[in-house]
Amino acid sequence: MLTLEDVTVRFVRRAALDAVDLRIAEHEIVCVLGPSGSGKSTLLRVVAGLQPPDMGRVLLEDADQAGVPVHRRGVGLMFQDHQLFPQRDVGGNVAFGLRMRGESRGEQRRRVAELLDLVGLPGAERRAVATLSGGEQQRVALARALAPRPRLLMLDEPLGQLDRSLRERLVVELRGVFAQLGTTVLAVTHDQGEAFALADRVVVMRDGRVAQTGTPVEVWQRPASAFVARFLGFDNVVPATVRGDAADTPWGKVPVPADSPQGSRTLLVRPAGVRLGAPEDGLRCTVGARTFRGSHVAVLLRPTDGPEVEAECALRDVPDEGATVGISFAAEDVVVLADTEEAAAPTGGNGAN
Numbered sequence: 001m002l003t004l005e006d007v008t009v010r011f012v013r014r015a016a017l018d019a020v021d022l023r024i025a026e027h028e029i030v031c032v033l034g035p036s037g038s039g040k041s042t043l044l045r046v047v048a049g050l051q052p053p054d055m056g057r058v059l060l061e062d063a064d065q066a067g068v069p070v071h072r073r074g075v076g077l078m079f080q081d082h083q084l085f086p087q088r089d090v091g092g093n094v095a096f097g098l099r100m101r102g103e104s105r106g107e108q109r110r111r112v113a114e115l116l117d118l119v120g121l122p123g124a125e126r127r128a129v130a131t132l133s134g135g136e137q138q139r140v141a142l143a144r145a146l147a148p149r150p151r152l153l154m155l156d157e158p159l160g161q162l163d164r165s166l167r168e169r170l171v172v173e174l175r176g177v178f179a180q181l182g183t184t185v186l187a188v189t190h191d192q193g194e195a196f197a198l199a200d201r202v203v204v205m206r207d208g209r210v211a212q213t214g215t216p217v218e219v220w221q222r223p224a225s226a227f228v229a230r231f232l233g234f235d236n237v238v239p240a241t242v243r244g245d246a247a248d249t250p251w252g253k254v255p256v257p258a259d260s261p262q263g264s265r266t267l268l269v270r271p272a273g274v275r276l277g278a279p280e281d282g283l284r285c286t287v288g289a290r291t292f293r294g295s296h297v298a299v300l301l302r303p304t305d306g307p308e309v310e311a312e313c314a315l316r317d318v319p320d321e322g323a324t325v326g327i328s329f330a331a332e333d334v335v336v337l338a339d340t341e342e343a344a345a346p347t348g349g350n351g352a353n
């Protein structure tokens with residue numbers, strides 16, 4: 001339903017979008033992820049018609065959008081600072097797009113009630129915007145964006161301002177609302193948790209280009225590059241030479257899954273694949289900082305030689321800080337990345353927000 005072909009946007013010093021190709025199917029929820037400045041907002045602005053591309057085409061349902069103004073594109077926008085009209089009540093805010101389209105008062109009332117039901121604020125029509133909590137305002141902004149039945153809904157950091165627990169709850173609700181309405185969604189976020197919970201497909205951007213696209217599980221399990229791996233918050237990324245079922249790394253020999261790409265590569269070891277044992281078993285490390293993560297503890301390990309390693313430990317197995325342990329690696333949690341990018345240096349932004 002949405003196609004971007006070779007879309008390029010240049011600002012004075014650099015390309016904010018660099019030959020981007022992207023397709024979004026009807027009813028699909030796509031989340032664009034990437035560090036600050038990677039071009040996410042520019043992508044939305046180009047699709048909305050707020051920013052003309054310097055090159056390439058944007059098509060909505062096969063129609064080239066060149067020269068089509070924002071209000072004729074049939075897209076709904078919900079931006080980070082959702083900017084409700086403070087002087088209007090909730091109903092007046094939600095009805096805004098319907099009024100602009102000249103819908104009858106009766107139809108406006110019916111649709112507003114339906115949408116407030118849908119976003120979990122039934123009967124809130126007469127409430128003043130100033131009396132709403134942040135989460136409630138976000139829901140009203142969503143209802144307002146959905147009211148004119150946009151063929152494509154675009155969200156820019158839709159939950160950016162809210163605290164984490166509220167965000168986690170709203171993401172689940174949003175997915176439910178979109179599924180119920182069959183809305184096609186293009187959302188932008190820098191929070192990978194939010195993107196992975198919301199999206200059917202994620203698009204990771206880097207410097208105006210698409211670094212990877214795939215389902216959340218595909219991207220999580222097989223990051224395309226060291227950049228994507230680091231952006232997702234994986235720190236155990238090292239240069240390696242793969243020969244057969246093992247790789248030479250700064251941590252010594254690490255087993256890799258069968259049929260891994262061979263030669264000079266970059267290796268990712270998921271923290272779950274770092275096994276702790278007695279000091280004489282495997283690579284000797286000193287236990288550093290331990291970070292409680294709810295269901296497990298992230299433990300930082302310092303080998304005598306080589307970069308630090310992060311391990312994921314069950315709560316009952318956490319070693320004491322300063323203790324000496326031996327570590328080994330489980331092949332099923334090792335990923336040989338497709339690129340040969342220099343792994344030791346963090347690339348561009350990082351995803352740990």
Ligand SMILES: Nc1ncnc2c1ncn2[C@@H]1O[C@H](COP(=O)(O)OP(=O)(O)OP(=O)(O)O)[C@@H](O)[C@H]1O
Pocket residue numbers: 011012015016034035036037038039040041042043190
């Ligand atoms: N109007 C503009 N004039 C000049 N440069 C711009 C303009 N808008 C964006 N840029 C630049 O284009 C690049 C991409 O910006 P964009 O806002 O799309 O990134 P983003 O991924 O949305 O970042 P953030 O997560 O910080 O919002 C950045 O380098 C930015 O400085």
